Structures are given as C-alpha cells and as structure tokens.
Amino acid sequence: MQRFTAGSRLDRLAMGLSGLCAVHCVASVVLLGLLASAGGLLGKPIIHEVGLTLAMIIGAVALGRGVRDHGLVLPAAVGVVGLATMAYAMTLHETGYEPALTIIGVLILALGHRLNMHAARRV
Template sequence: MKTQIFADNVAIGLSSLCIVHCLVLPLLVAVLPYVAGLALLSNEAVHTWLLAAVLPISLLAVLAGFKQHGSKSVLLLVGVGCSCLILPLLVAPVSALVEVPLTVLGSVLIATGHYRNLKRKCSAPECT
C-alpha cells in the first residue's frame, strides 16, 4: 500500500514536471536566452526521459490501486494520458502545435488518474 501511494505521488509530480517543461520552460528560454542551462532542458530528449520514468511508475501505482478498488475509470484516465504522451514520440515530425497540447492533456489526465487512485485507495477500510 505504501509503495502504491508513493508511486502515485511520484507520478503526479512527474506529470506536473512535464507540464512545466512544456509550458513554462520555452517561455523562460525566450525571455532569458542568456541562461544556457535552461536551453539544455528544452531538449526533446527530456520528453523521452520523463516518459520513461512516468510509465513504469504509473503502471505500478495504477495496477496496485486497481487490485484494491477495481476502478476502471482510473485505468482509463492514466491509460489515455500515457497514450497522449507516447503518441508524439511515435509520429515522426510532430509540430509543437500538436505535441504541447497532447503532452499537457496527457499529463493532466495522468495526474488526475493518480489523484483518484490515491483517493479511492485511502477511502478503503484498511486506510482508516
């Protein structure tokens, strides 16, 4: 149970980091171009690294939670969210006009699914 709660919280954090990476970092690089370190973080590989971290953690947390509460809506939210994150990597040249909205949508869906997973888990009798 503690592993699932930890994994849900980490997945929410990584999803939030993904949103920051997609929305805030480009603005910072545009406004503060002299900050060379930020330019490294805008590299597309960061998207892949975040995805490689969030997928196994999400799988662990959601499957552990599903065994307890059986909520298919949590599986659906996280599954569709992960698909939104994977899709831009599978389609060769994707413009930022498609990648950013898909990534933000996917991150929000993943975070929402993990939040619901936590709430359903913590409302179970063994959590009280």
C-alpha cells in the same frame, strides 16, 4: 489523520512527476522564445523520452497496484489515456502542438492518479 499506503505514495510521486513535466513544457516554450540556446537544451528528445519512460513505469506500477488493491479499473484507464496522449504528443515535434498536447496528457494522467488515491481510501 490520513494513512498513506505504498500505492498512494507512488501516486503522489507520479503526480509530482506530472507536475514537473508540465513545468518543463511551459519552461521550454518560454525559454525557446527567449533564448534559443537554452531552449535547445530543454527541447532535446532524450529529455522527453526519459520523462515519458519514467511516467510509464511509475504509472504502470502505481495504477496497476491500485487495480489489484481496490479493484477499480477506471483510474488506470484514465491514466492510460493520459500516457497515450503524452506519447502521441511526442510525434508532433515540428507542428507546435506538442507542448499543449503534452500538458493535456499530463493533466489526464494526474487525474488518473488522483482517482486511484481516492479509490484506495475507500477500501
């Protein structure tokens, strides 16, 4: 039976948020292609700004707690690379690369949280 700590619950929440971000990116691209008005709603900058802010806050707490609890910096470093990739993607609004780069960042961030969960189990 697995025991979930407060840190692993935060990692799970953060991974869920990463998954929602990926679904949002894919849905936005599909809806932009199908319905310009619906795609416009999902493509509003505030949604990306709020999502990235939440990812940064939850990521900082969960990954920071992991470093404190198990002492491994690698999961946090991987998570920071993912967050930085997501933040960079937000600067590419008109290039068409934003969704793909955001999804890559989300996957890297989720990997950081997964590594954090595995490191916490070893302690």
